[in-house]
Amino acid sequence: MESHHEWAAAGDDRAIRFTGNWREYLPIAATNALLIIVTLGIYRFWASARQRRYLWSRTHVIDDTLEWTGTGKEMFLGFLIVVAILAPFFLFIQFLFPALMARGKVEAAGGVFFLFELALVYLGGFARFRATRYRLSRTWWHGIRGGSDDPGWNFGGEYLGRYALVFVTLFIMFPWATTRLWNSRWSAMSFGPLKFRANLDAAGLKARWALIYAAPFAAMIVAFAVIAAVGINLEPASGPNPTLGGAFLVIVLLFYIAIPLATLHWYAKFFRNAASATRLGELEFEFDASTWDWLKLFLGNLALAVVTLGFGLTYWGYRNWSFMVRHTRIYGSVDLGDLTQSTTHAPREAEGFADAFDVGAI
Amino acid sequence: MIEGTLYDGATAHPHAVSVVVADGRLELRQDSGWSDNVEASVLKRMDAPAGLLRIGRTDSPGWRLMLPAAAEAELGPLLGRHERYGRWIDRIGLVPALVVGAAITVVVVGTGYIAPHWIAPHVPMSWERNVGTAIVGDFGELRCRDAKGQKALEDLVERVAPGATKGPDAIKVAALNVPIFNAAALPGGYIVVFKPAITETSPEALAGVMAHEIAHVRRRHVAEAMIREFGIGALIRLFAGNVGANAEQIVSLSYTRDNEAQADSDAIAMLKRAGISPKPTADLFTKLSKQQREIPGYGAEFLQSHPLSDKRAVKFAAAVDPHRRYEAALSRDDMDALFDICLPRKK
Numbered sequence: 001m002e003s004h005h006e007w008a009a010a011g012d013d014r015a016i017r018f019t020g021n022w023r024e025y026l027p028i029a030a031t032n033a034l035l036i037i038v039t040l041g042i043y044r045f046w047a048s049a050r051q052r053r054y055l056w057s058r059t060h061v062i063d064d065t066l067e068w069t070g071t072g073k074e075m076f077l078g079f080l081i082v083v084a085i086l087a088p089f090f091l092f093i094q095f096l097f098p099a100l101m102a103r104g105k106v107e108a109a110g111g112v113f114f115l116f117e118l119a120l121v122y123l124g125g126f127a128r129f130r131a132t133r134y135r136l137s138r139t140w141w142h143g144i145r146g147g148s149d150d151p152g153w154n155f156g157g158e159y160l161g162r163y164a165l166v167f168v169t170l171f172i173m174f175p176w177a178t179t180r181l182w183n184s185r186w187s188a189m190s191f192g193p194l195k196f197r198a199n200l201d202a203a204g205l206k207a208r209w210a211l212i213y214a215a216p217f218a219a220m221i222v223a224f225a226v227i228a229a230v231g232i233n234l235e236p237a238s239g240p241n242p243t244l245g246g247a248f249l250v251i252v253l254l255f256y257i258a259i260p261l262a263t264l265h266w267y268a269k270f271f272r273n274a275a276s277a278t279r280l281g282e283l284e285f286e287f288d289a290s291t292w293d294w295l296k297l298f299l300g301n302l303a304l305a306v307v308t309l310g311f312g313l314t315y316w317g318y319r320n321w322s323f324m325v326r327h328t329r330i331y332g333s334v335d336l337g338d339l340t341q342s343t344t345h346a347p348r349e350a351e352g353f354a355d356a357f358d359v360g361a362i
Numbered sequence: 363m364i365e366g367t368l369y370d371g372a373t374a375h376p377h378a379v380s381v382v383v384a385d386g387r388l389e390l391r392q393d394s395g396w397s398d399n400v401e402a403s404v405l406k407r408m409d410a411p412a413g414l415l416r417i418g419r420t421d422s423p424g425w426r427l428m429l430p431a432a433a434e435a436e437l438g439p440l441l442g443r444h445e446r447y448g449r450w451i452d453r454i455g456l457v458p459a460l461v462v463g464a465a466i467t468v469v470v471v472g473t474g475y476i477a478p479h480w481i482a483p484h485v486p487m488s489w490e491r492n493v494g495t496a497i498v499g500d501f502g503e504l505r506c507r508d509a510k511g512q513k514a515l516e517d518l519v520e521r522v523a524p525g526a527t528k529g530p531d532a533i534k535v536a537a538l539n540v541p542i543f544n545a546a547a548l549p550g551g552y553i554v555v556f557k558p559a560i561t562e563t564s565p566e567a568l569a570g571v572m573a574h575e576i577a578h579v580r581r582r583h584v585a586e587a588m589i590r591e592f593g594i595g596a597l598i599r600l601f602a603g604n605v606g607a608n609a610e611q612i613v614s615l616s617y618t619r620d621n622e623a624q625a626d627s628d629a630i631a632m633l634k635r636a637g638i639s640p641k642p643t644a645d646l647f648t649k650l651s652k653q654q655r656e657i658p659g660y661g662a663e664f665l666q667s668h669p670l671s672d673k674r675a676v677k678f679a680a681a682v683d684p685h686r687r688y689e690a691a692l693s694r695d696d697m698d699a700l701f702d703i704c705l706p707r708k709k
Contacts, residue, residue, distance in 0.1 A: 104502015
C-alpha cells in the first residue's frame, strides 16, 4: 500500500477544497441564531463549535476532510476562566482611573492608563498565539492533530516590544513588526511531528504600507482641490452653503473609502506573501486572493446582512472560511507513515483570551 | 461484513479493514491477520460529509473508522444519536429548549431591569457613600474653592431642599472648573456642577437643575443605576458582545428616562415649595434643546439618556403659576459670590 502521496495543484483534485454549500448549512445557521438569542448570547460558544464542525468536515484536504473536535463546553469554560482573571483587573481600573481624575491627579491617571494599555497589548498578543495553538490542537486530519509546546508568554512579550517600536516610529515599522510576529507565531506551531516554518519578510510589502501612509494625505490633497474648485463659486450668502456641504461629503467619503481600500490592499498582499513564506514539513502553501477578491467578500458580507435584515450575519463565518479555503493551494508531499501523532500538550482553556480581546487566529 | 478505512491515531497511515458487528461490539480485521474488538460503549459518531459514516473512540483520541453511509443500518443502534445542538438541548429537543431559554431570558432580564429599583432604597446610604468617597475624593485642582461661593452654592441647595446639606446623609455639593455645561449626581450624595452651569445661567435656573440632581440622590437613582450597571448590564455585555451592548444601552436608557422624569417632577415640587419660579429652568431647557437641534445627529429621543429638553421645557413651563409672586433664589451678595466661585482665591 502506498503511503506517499503526490497530487495535482489545481482542478477537481486540488489538494484543498471546500465542499459545503449554503443550503446544507442553513439549518445550522438558523438554529444557532435562535439559540443565541434565547440564551442571551451564552449559546454562542456551542454555536461556534457547531459551525466549525461543519466547516472543517466540508474542507477536503488531499484525500480526506478535516475534523474539528473542539466543544462548546470547553470554549465556555475557557471564557469563564478568562473572565475570572480579567474582571477584577478591569473593575480595579474602572474605579482607580476616575478616582485619580476626581482628585485632580491627571498625571497619575495617565500613568495608570498607560500601564493598562501596555497590559492590554501584551494580552492581545498572548491571546492571538493561544487562539492559533488551540485551533490547531482541535484540528484533526487522518487521525492526527496539530498544536504547540510553547505556552505563548514570550510571544506576548515580543508582541508588546515590537508594537511599542511601531508606535514610537509612528507606525513606519509596522510591516517589519507584523511579518516577524507571523514568523515567531507560526514557527512555534506544529502538526503531528511536522513543524511549521515561516520566514516572511517585509520586502514587497513596504510599497503598500507606504500607500496606507499616503492615503490620508492624498485624500486631503483631493479635498483641498475640491474646496478650491468649489470655493471660487462661494458667495458671501448667509446660511448653510449646499456646495460646501457637498464638498464636505466628498471629503468624508474619500476618507472612508481611500483608507480602508489601502488597508485591504496591504492585507491582500500580506496574506499572499505570508502563505508563500510558510511551510509545514515538505508542504508549501499559496494564497491567491487579490484585493478585489477581499473587497467582494466584505461587500458581499455587508450586502447579505443588509438584504436579510441581519440574518446574513450568521453566514459571515461560513463565507470567510470558504473564502480562505478556496484561495489556498497546497503543494508538495507528505509521508503518511511518518506523520505520527502530535506529542504537544492539548490546551484546555480554549480561546478565552482571544474571545475576550476579539482577535482571530490567522 | 463492511469494508472501511481505519486511522489508528498513531500515524496518518490509512488501513483497509473489514468490520463485523457482533454482540454489541465491532470486530475489525485486516488482510495481514491483525484483528481487534471494540466495545460499542466507547464508540461515538463524528462529523462527516454526506455518504460517509465516521466513528471515533472516547478512549483513543485519534482513532477513526470510516465506513460507507449504508453501514448506518447495521451500526446505528450501537452508536446512538448524533450530538446536534449540545447535550442538554438534544435531550429535551430544540423547540422546548427554545421555549425554556426564552422564558429564562425574559425572567433574568426582567429581574435585572426591575430589581435595582426595589433594591436601591434598601442599600444603606453609608455603603453608597463609601463607594462615592473612593471614587470622588476631593476633586484636587478641578474644584472651585472660593469659600463665599461655596457657601452660596450650599445656600442654594438649602433653599430648594431645606436641611439637605446637614445630617449623616448630607448632600455634598461641589463646583468644578470644567468648561462643559452640566451637573451630575454621583454615588454617595455628591452633586457636582460644572462652571458654565453657574456662570451662564440665572440662580433660579441653577436652582431647578440642582433640585433635579437632589431628587436623583434622594430617590436613590444613583445606587439604582450602579446596581443595574454591575448586574444585568455587566451580564449582557459579557456574553452578547456588540449586539448585546446596544440592546443593553436601550434597556438602561429607557429606564433612566423614567427616573429622569421623576426627578423633574420632584424638582418642580421643590421649586414650588421654595417659591422659586420654574420659568427660568424651562427657558434653560428651551435654549439647550435649540442648541441640540443645531448639532445634527441628535435626532431620536429614544436613544437619549435625558428626555429631550423641549419636552422638559414644556413640563417646567406648565408648572408656572401666573398668579403667584415668585421670589429670587439667592440674595444679590450670594449671587455675586456664586458667580465668582471659580476665580482664584481673593486675598
